Amino acid sequence: MLAWDRGWRREARSAWLCGLALAGVLTAIDVGRGGLDWPRGCCWAVLGATLVLVLRPARITAGDGWLASRGLLRERRVRTDLLTRIRRADGMAPRLVLMDVTGGRVELDPQVLADNPLLWHHLDAGARLARERGVLVEGAGVLAALAERIDGEGARRLLSSAKNQPAGGTSQR
Structure with missing residues (x-):
């Protein structure tokens, strides 16, 4: 069963x-001033395209035993059942870094896992297998903290949606 980041299209659309x-506003300003020419128009188009490239998120997908991150130029993939290290890189944007026995490495935003339960399930199931096999040498604590956070958020969403349901769990017409 294949799982993917359900918010990727929305974020990619926002980047576009x-x-x-940006390109439109800069071009409109130049047109309004009467200074738009071919080189300046190309410059604004390149600037707008660069912004798209910077803002466009990586597409995260997962299946049985693997997780992949498809960026602009290439896809990076790890075998979740052969993970050796899981690290959390904190900074301006927190990242989860996954490394496997074959040398594969994937970086992703932990919020993607929180927002997509199927992605989280694939990673968690694979990491459990890696732990049972004894290949996961670093990151069990990071994974446990992430599991607690994701499960807690899921439980809060479930309880808040149950609280908003009418009595009896069926909608009234």
Whole structure:
């Protein structure tokens, strides 16, 4: 069963809209001033395209025993059942770094896992297998903290949606 980041299209669309808006505004300003020519128009288009490339998120997908991150130029893939290290890189944007026995390495935003339960399930199931096999040497604590956070958020969402349901669990017409 294949799982993917359900919010990727929305974020990719936002990146495109930001890039187009920047290029459009800069071009409109030049047209308004009467200074738009071929080189300046190309410059604004390149600037807008660069913004799209910077803002476009990696597409995260997972299946039985693997997790992949497809960026702009290439896809990176790890075998989740052969993970050796799981690290959390904190900074401006927290990242989860996964490394496997074959040398594969994937970096992803932990929020993607929290927002996509199927992705989390594939990673968690694979990491459990890696732990049972004895190949996961670093990161069990990081994974446990992430599991607690994701499961806690899921439980809060479930309870809040149950609280908003009418009595009896069925909708009234």
